[in-house]
Amino acid sequence: MKIHYFLIILIFFISCAGLKYDPVPGQYIILNAFNGIKNVEKIKVWEKPLVSGSKPFTYINPGVKVKLLEIKGPLALIELPDGKTGWIQKVHIK
Secondary structure, eight states: OHHHHHHHHHHHHHHHTTOOOOOOTTOEEEBOSBOSSSBOSSEEEBSSSOOTTOOOSEEEOTTOEEEEEEEETTEEEEEOTTSOEEEEEGGGBO
16 A cells, blocks of 8 residues: 555656746746757847847846846846846746
8 A cells, every 4th residue: 555655656756857947027047058059158138029130238148147027939038137137038048
């Protein structure tokens, strides 16, 4: 009987291991260097959501803790450590 409980608990924990963590606006997050293809040295931050031909207004290092303000499709609005806000690719959110 005890083995049945153990197996049920074990199966539960194994099934939870595959769950992906999705941060919500208002949380502090750590920026990830991986952009879906390779690791980057700097993460591009745009003032407005990606507009064709626009250039990033700043760059930020991976591993920096920022506040997530909004998620809009493949983009995320963040508050930088200096208080400025900008858009990054959502793939950079840990």
